[in-house]
């Protein structure tokens with residue numbers, strides 16, 4: 001850079017720093033204003049006072065400045081006005097905006113303006129930060145397409161601990177998804193590292209900004225594949241100022257039974273099959289009974305009688321109307337009460353709502369409802385289905401063959417719901433049964449990550465949680481590793497109840513350098529032949545290091561030491577069964593490390609079982625013995641593709657800067 005330019009830039013940076021100081025001071029004043037508000041004066045009664053105090057506390061918390069993050073990261077120069085784009089809105093004492101929220105419509109040109117369409121901008125400025133200090137700027141005047149060094153620096157900035165937000169560098173194709181219409185369900189097929197998870201989380205923040213009341217009322221939920229994954233992403237939404245969003249695994253969501261065991265693949269596949277919905281429906285409705293005798297209700301000196309066939313007809317009519325089982329029970333009691341009231345009235349007695357309610361609550365009416373339409377506990381229904389071959393055979397007749405029914409039955413029938421050996425797929429069946437009895441409330445929006453792994457029944461469980469809301473469905477068919485996975489987006493969306501979801505593809509990779517993604521993509525023809533190989537925004541010569549070795553243990557320790565000598569996080573990824581031995585080896589050899597189960601905070605070197613690597617990333621990854629990772633997966637997936645190779649694809653695509661592959665055995669043929 002010529003000396004004059006350097007001076008100009010220094011002067012610009014000094015001016016921008018001054019603006020940053022001014023914005024920070026203004027933000028602090030906004031917070032002080034909130035803290036000075038008197039909840040008791042505004043509230044009135046003690047309850048509203050408490051609510052107000054709580055709300056003010058939250059508001060003040062949201063306005064707390066974090067000096068380690070960028071308060072603004074962009075500047076938009078229109079011909080007439082200049083706007084700074086940042087994490088939150090900041091205004092001065094006169095209400096004049098100093099920084100506008102990245103989610104506001106006015107911020108959109110920061111993410112979308114291009115040479116083809118500058119969106120009214122004369123200049124777009126990006127700011128680079130180092131530890132909260134404004135250190136660089138980058139200008140674009142839209143006369144020619146420009147590459148952003150700040151984007152590349154941001155991606156390559158060494159990882160410490162959990163995932164961080166990408167608010168300063170969201171790319172146009174990602175911005176489309178983040179800001180998509182709230183009523184739309186979107187399905188994103190995205191290659192590894194294309195930003196699906198990041199985009200899903202920023203979309204939540206966007207929806208909470210653009211539709212705050214509606215989303216707050218309905219609720220927003222993020223569903224991720226594992227506890228480690230949730231631990232990894234937990235900081236992103238709070239960093240975007242959103243602290244109230246529930247983040248759960250599917251198992252965490254289905255709390256009716258404790259998950260204790262893992263199913264054999266055959267059982268898991270059958271339990272996850274959509275036919276189970278019909279089996280359960282039949283099992284639930286098989287409880288209706290035709291009464292053997294008429295209902296007789298003594299009242300005063302009279303006895304009112306409703307014949308058994310009439311009650312059976314009422315029940316049948318309700319069932320045909322498609323009511324939920326639980327609601328039907330209630331409705332039946334009303335029908336019976338009504339039938340009795342008609343008789344009473346025709347005998348000349350005047351009745352009103354109170355008579356109706358009194359009759360409905362009489363012991364004979366309740367007893368008749370219990371007999372004809374018994375109350376059901378979904379847990380017990382599913383327990384019986386999985387324990388009682390006769391009951392299962394009746395419900396599954398014509399739907400599941402004998403082998404499938406045998407695979408479903410527990411080896412030892414359960415004694416009670418508490419001691420039963422429930423699996424994850426069983427918990428999903430309980431959830432379906434519960435919904436057949438009482439409708440599951442729907443949320444405003446669900447973000448579903450790693451969706452490719454879900455079974456049809458799991459999709460249904462999630463679908464009912466966004467039945468009247470919308471969803472963002474994220475995943476990668478090539479990374480589907482479960483034997484029960486549905487296998488394609490159209491089927492998955494149908495089971496989710498969103499067949500008309502808009503589908504889109506992300507194939508520009510941000511995490512993985514070209515050299516590594518090209519290598520991993522050699523697996524695609526075997527694991528997902530319909531998918532195009534992804535591209536990468538970065539090239540990093542030397543980032544792929546293949547090491548055939550003879551003494552695997554010695555090489556693992558050496559590779560870990562080498563990686564720790566460089567910057568950033570390190571993931572040592574191996575077949576699950578070999579992880580205990582690797583942990584013992586590292587404890588003996590010395591490199592400081594932590595097992596994944598203990599989280600990301602303990603050490604830079606995280607020993608990660610291959611089955612837990614999904615969704616995670618590390619600056620450097622050391623993969624130990626690919627052949628063992630492939631062999632560890634049982635049988636072919638539902639669509640006939642090797643889940644072992646898919647697992648390997650996941651593992652090989654976790655690295656940001658460096659991938660070292662140690663192998664004493666041959667590599668799988670497709671990689672050679």
Ligand SMILES: Nc1ncnc2c1ncn2[C@@H]1O[C@H](COP(=O)(O)OP(=O)(O)OP(=O)(O)O)[C@@H](O)[C@H]1O
Nearest residue numbers: 166169170171192193194195196197198510511615
């Ligand atoms: N626009 C961006 N700016 C900066 N970093 C980005 C951007 N998009 C994605 N990244 C980074 O790339 C990495 C991969 O993103 P993310 O984990 O969301 O991808 P993914 O598609 O969910 O990957 P996978 O399918 O492998 O789990 C993350 O570190 C993320 O912060």
